[in-house]
Amino acid sequence: MISFRSFSKxxxxxxxxDGLNLEVARGEVLALLGPNGSGKTTTLKAAAGLIVPSAxxxxxxxxxxSAQEPAAxxxxxxxxxxxxxxxxxxxxxxxxxxxxxxxxPGERVPKVMRFASLNGAGERMVGTYSGGMVxxxxxxxxMLPEAPVFLLDEPxxxxxxDGLCAFDALVQHAREDxxxxxxxxxxxxxxxRLADRFAILVGGRLVACxxxxxxxxxxxxxxxxxxxxxxxxxxxWTAEAVLPAVRPLAPAASWSGDELIVPGPASVRPRVLDLxxxxxxxxxxLTADEGQLGELYRELVAEAAPAHxxxxx
Amino acid sequence: MKKLRLFAAEExxxxxxxRWTQIFALVFAALSAAVAGAGYxxxxxxxxxxxxxxxxxxxQLVVLLVPLTALVIGVLSLAPERGAAExxxxxxVPRRTVLLGKLLGLFQALAAAQxxxxxxxxxxxxxxxxxxxxxxxxxxxxxxxxxxxxFLGLAALLATGAVGRKRTRALALALVVxxxxxxxxxxxxxxxxxxxxxxxxxxxxxVAAIVNPVGAVRTGALLGIEGxxxxxxxxxxxxxxxxxxxxxxxxxxxxxxxxLVVPTLFALRRLRRADV
Numbered sequence: 366m367i368s369f370r371s372f373s374k375x376x377x378x379x380x381x382x383d384g385l386n387l388e389v390a391r392g393e394v395l396a397l398l399g400p401n402g403s404g405k406t407t408t409l410k411a412a413a414g415l416i417v418p419s420a421x422x423x424x425x426x427x428x429x430x431s432a433q434e435p436a437a438x439x440x441x442x443x444x445x446x447x448x449x450x451x452x453x454x455x456x457x458x459x460x461x462x463x464x465x466x467x468x469x470p471g472e473r474v475p476k477v478m479r480f481a482s483l484n485g486a487g488e489r490m491v492g493t494y495s496g497g498m499v500x501x502x503x504x505x506x507x508m509l510p511e512a513p514v515f516l517l518d519e520p521x522x523x524x525x526x527d528g529l530c531a532f533d534a535l536v537q538h539a540r541e542d543x544x545x546x547x548x549x550x551x552x553x554x555x556x557x558r559l560a561d562r563f564a565i566l567v568g569g570r571l572v573a574c575x576x577x578x579x580x581x582x583x584x585x586x587x588x589x590x591x592x593x594x595x596x597x598x599x600x601x602w603t604a605e606a607v608l609p610a611v612r613p614l615a616p617a618a619s620w621s622g623d624e625l626i627v628p629g630p631a632s633v634r635p636r637v638l639d640l641x642x643x644x645x646x647x648x649x650x651l652t653a654d655e656g657q658l659g660e661l662y663r664e665l666v667a668e669a670a671p672a673h674x675x676x677x678x
Numbered sequence: 679m680k681k682l683r684l685f686a687a688e689e690x691x692x693x694x695x696x697r698w699t700q701i702f703a704l705v706f707a708a709l710s711a712a713v714a715g716a717g718y719x720x721x722x723x724x725x726x727x728x729x730x731x732x733x734x735x736x737x738q739l740v741v742l743l744v745p746l747t748a749l750v751i752g753v754l755s756l757a758p759e760r761g762a763a764e765x766x767x768x769x770x771v772p773r774r775t776v777l778l779g780k781l782l783g784l785f786q787a788l789a790a791a792q793x794x795x796x797x798x799x800x801x802x803x804x805x806x807x808x809x810x811x812x813x814x815x816x817x818x819x820x821x822x823x824x825x826x827x828x829f830l831g832l833a834a835l836l837a838t839g840a841v842g843r844k845r846t847r848a849l850a851l852a853l854v855v856x857x858x859x860x861x862x863x864x865x866x867x868x869x870x871x872x873x874x875x876x877x878x879x880x881x882x883x884x885v886a887a888i889v890n891p892v893g894a895v896r897t898g899a900l901l902g903i904e905g906x907x908x909x910x911x912x913x914x915x916x917x918x919x920x921x922x923x924x925x926x927x928x929x930x931x932x933x934x935x936x937x938l939v940v941p942t943l944f945a946l947r948r949l950r951r952a953d954v
Contacts, residue, residue: 376953413768416953435772443768449761453695454688462688466681466769506765516768 366391366440366514366545367412368429371421374407381407383569384421389562391427391513392543394536396550396560400666404569405549406446409518412547413443425514442512446519446549448503452492456483456502459491460509467510474509480535481505482527496523501531508535515539517548521555533559553658565665572669580658585631587656592625592637595647610644611637681771685779686786689755693787698754702747703791709739710795714802730811732803733818733903740822740899741892745829745860748788749852752833755784757840757848760954767841767954774946777838781830781942788826796822814903821899828891828937829856834945841952863890880915887916888929891937898930 367389374382382404389395397405410416411423414432423432430437450459460474478487481501491499500523507517521532536559539546550556556563563580565573575583594607604620611618614636615627627637634653641648693699713735714727727735756777758766766776796819803815832855840848867886871879887893897909897916906913920926 410764410954413764415764415767417951435770438768438770441768443765445761445764445768447761448765449759450765451692451758451762453692458691462684463769465684466771503761503765 366393366426367516367547368424369408369412369421370424372408372411372418372423373420374404374411374416375419381569382411382566385566385569385571387564387571387574389514389545389547391545392540393562394540394546394548394560395562395564396548396556397564397566398550398553398556398662399566403566405566406518407569408566409443409516409547409549412514413441413516414438440512441514441516442507442510443516444503444507444518444520446522448499448506450491450499450502452490455488455490456494456498456505457487459502460487460505463506463509469509477505477508480508481531497525497528500524501528504528504532504535511542511544513544515544515546515548517546519549519551521550521552529555553662557658565662565669567666567669570669573665580661582630583661584656584658586629587660588628588631588654590627590634590637590651590653592627592641592648593623593650594625594641595649607641607644607646610640614640681775682779682782685776686783689780689783690786691783693751693755693784694790696751696755696787698747698751699787699791702743702751702788703794706739706743706747706792706795707798709743710736710799711802713739714799727803728807728811729800729803729809730814730903732799733811733814734900736799736818737821737896737899737903740818740825741896742860744788744792744822744825745892746856747791748784748826748829749833749836749856750849751788752781752784752830753837753840753845753848753852756780756834756837757845759845763841763954773949777834777946777949778942781834784830785823785827788830789823792819792822792826811903817902818899821895821902824934824938825892825895828895828934828941831938831941831945835941835948838945838949838952841949841954859890859892864893881919884916884919888933891934894930894933894937898934901926901930 367387369385369387372382372385373380385404385408387395397408399405407416411418412425412432414435414437417433424430425432425437426440432438432441454462457474457478460478464471464474481504483498483501483505486494486498491502494502500520504520507515515536521529524532532555536546536548540561548559557580561577563573563575563577564571607625608618608620611625611627615629615633617628618637619626625641627634631653638648638651714732716735757763767773796815800815833852836848836851836855863886867883871882874882887897900909901913906917909916916926917923920929
């Protein structure tokens with residue numbers, strides 16, 4: 366549904382995106398991550414037909430058509446990073462304007478106003494809205510056409526908990542309807558909860574693209590199992606006694622207080638437990654924590670950053 | 679066409695709610711009524727000037743105020759904030775439709791604002807002096823509308839260099855364009871003419887009046903209202919220079935047409951290639 370084909374964009378001498386190849390399929394939710402200035406917004410704007418590629422192309426829909434063609438944009442709905450509307454129009458007038466622009470039936474207006482929790486404020490001028498209300502109005506406008514392609518640039522930045530719930534429902538609904546969603550966010554919690562795939566841009570280059578299951582594996586590798594043993598009279602469960610036996614399976618294993626700490630992939634954990642049991646040790650407590658997306662993200666960015674220098678525009 | 683009308687209607691609603699347009703309408707109405715009423719005062723209470731004389735008096739007000747408001751209101755409306763521009767230009771509508779629709783809406787709003795001023799002056803004149811010379815007054819209204827369209831096109835050209843950003847710079851440029859077109863070009867032509875012999879001097883003044891859109895509209899309006907008496911001997915020189923009344927019409931018409939069409943075409947071309 367969205368296809369970046371060797372897409373590059375320069376602003377003067379500044380290379381913002383460099384040779385991006387990326388596809389977002391029907392029914393897929395892809396999160397675009399990266400530090401500030403890594404080219405995320407430029408990438409989204411190219412898909413929305415707002416900027417002209419310096420090289421390569423961005424195609425939309427099936428059959429694929431250049432995002433530069435107005436007719437190709439029939440399939441997309443875009444929410445900018447800092448959406449704004451004329452202060453002198455009411456929320457309802459704005460939604461009505463975009464409804465007419467997309468030739469949509471009138472019943473869509475109350476539906477999206479309700480969904481974005483704007484029913485009470487629909488008759489007020491936008492100039493009286495808070496930042497979060499403007500963002501929700503933007504979501505309402507983006508939801509109007511039920512377009513097959515959703516492009517959302519930091520959609521949750523100004524949302525309150527109710528707005529976040531509406532956004533989660535919107536993405537879930539889009540996925541179920543078989544639409545392609547491409548969004549950027551710095552809120553890794555949102556990303557982990559919503560996305561099927563994660564693409565990381567650093568300095569305008571794609572440095573990693575992980576599926577949800579890849580991510581789960583990578584995070585599991587960063588997981589930690591902690592074991593506490595039942596004391597038995599006359600037996601020594603100290604580090605010296607247990608660690609040498611465990612380390613062939615989990616080389617990074619360590620002892621802290623009265624706990625055996627076993628970092629590493631989840632697949633090692635059953636084997637460590639079996640080994641402990643064969644040593645005749647009774648396990649009194651077990652906890653296992655998965656790795657955090659934030660840690661993995663920072664690691665991937667740090668790996669890529671020296672090669673690509675500072676972030677692009 | 680439906681999309682174009684939609685953008686025009688939205689822009690019209692926005693412009694009519696804008697305090698800039700409202701201030702312009704009130705100021706223009708007050709000044710127009712004042713100019714029309716001034717004839718009553720100057721005649722010692724014997725009666726206001728007829729439509730033709732009032733139209734001549736209003737020409738200067740039109741060429742000063744109308745370009746300024748068209749440029750300022752045009753740039754403010756046609757160079758929206760980044761988030762608004764991104765949302766509009768990501769819609770499945772050609773960019774030229776967006777720009778032309780907005781221009782049409784702005785034109786309608788400014789025409790409505792001017793209608794208040796001309797209406798106030800027209801009612802005052804009609805109530806005191808009847809309908810004599812009303813043709814000249816209508817010609818002035820048309821000249822004012824042409825000036826509005828020309829300077830909205832120039833505003834579009836400035837605004838399309840600032841889509842979603844550099845709005846303040848576009849506004850500053852708009853003021854520079856107004857100063858050059860309304861004040862500086864006339865002064866420069868007069869300055870150059872003052873150091874030349876009479877033949878070349880009158881040709882400089884005539885070329886300046888034709889090339890400058892403000893000059894072309896003003897010259898056309900005054901000639902239309904007052905005929906060859908508008909500029910005395912200079913009118914006859916202009917008629918000789920352009921080979922008769924038909925020539926004057928063609929030359930001034932070509933200048934106005936150029937300024938009506940070319941800036942807007944450049945604005946459309948610029949917008950088509952712009953990164954939003």
